[in-house]
Amino acid sequence: MKASTRRSALGAILAAPLTGGAVMALPSVAATARSDLAEACLWAMRHVDYINTAAIAEHWDDDRVSDEGDLSDAVIDRAIAEPSRSLSDLQAKAQLCLKDFEDHALPFRTDRDESNLDAGQRLVLAVLREVIKLCA
Structure with missing residues (x-):
């Protein structure tokens, strides 16, 4: 996973409410x-x-x-x-x-x-x- 992808995934997780809310699927690292x-x-x-x-x-x-x-x-x-x-x-x-x-x-x-x-x-x-x- 690229650093920019990790940052955006982390940002989405941190922005989500602590209870409920949508779950973001992390992009898979292609083999x-x-x-x-x-x-x-x-x-x-x-x-x-x-x-x-x-x-x-x-x-x-x-x-x-x-x-x-x-x-x-x-x-x-x-x-x-x-x-x-x-x-x-x-x-x-x-x-x-x-x-x-x-x-x-x-x-x-x-x-x-x-x-x-x-x-x-x-x-x-x-x-x-x-x-x-x-x-x-």
């Missing part, structure tokens, strides 16, 4: 397609998973791993530089950040045991997960 930034963040997450699987299965050399990693790193750089324009952008950035953080804070762990992380690392994980939930 919008994901932005290019959000799509890029989601692609980068899938690409990292692809790298981790294909590099082993196909016996990639270090140069191939590095080249493929550079592609997903470019999306991370873009996510840092480009401001979010929607909750969808913010959610996708948080998902990418969470994936990167988990992959580096909990490397080579299949159980993703977070008990050995320090309080700051656990806080980062908790906040990212909350942002993802709130933006859904």
Whole structure:
């Protein structure tokens, strides 16, 4: 909902009598397609998973791993530089950040045991997960 729409809806609510009166239907927020930034963040997450699987299965050399990693790193750089324009952008950035953080804070762990992380690392994980939930 745009700020001007929120203001007009709030104004109508405040102008209505406290008892009785007409009820104003708030305009619905139309579902919008994901932005290019959000799509890029989601692609980068899938690409990292692809790298981790294909590099082993196909016996990639270090140069191939590095080249493929550079592609997903470019999306991370873009996510840092480009401001979010929607909750969808913010959610996708948080998902990418969470994936990167988990992959580096909990490397080579299949159980993703977070008990050995320090309080700051656990806080980062908790906040990212909350942002993802709130933006859904």
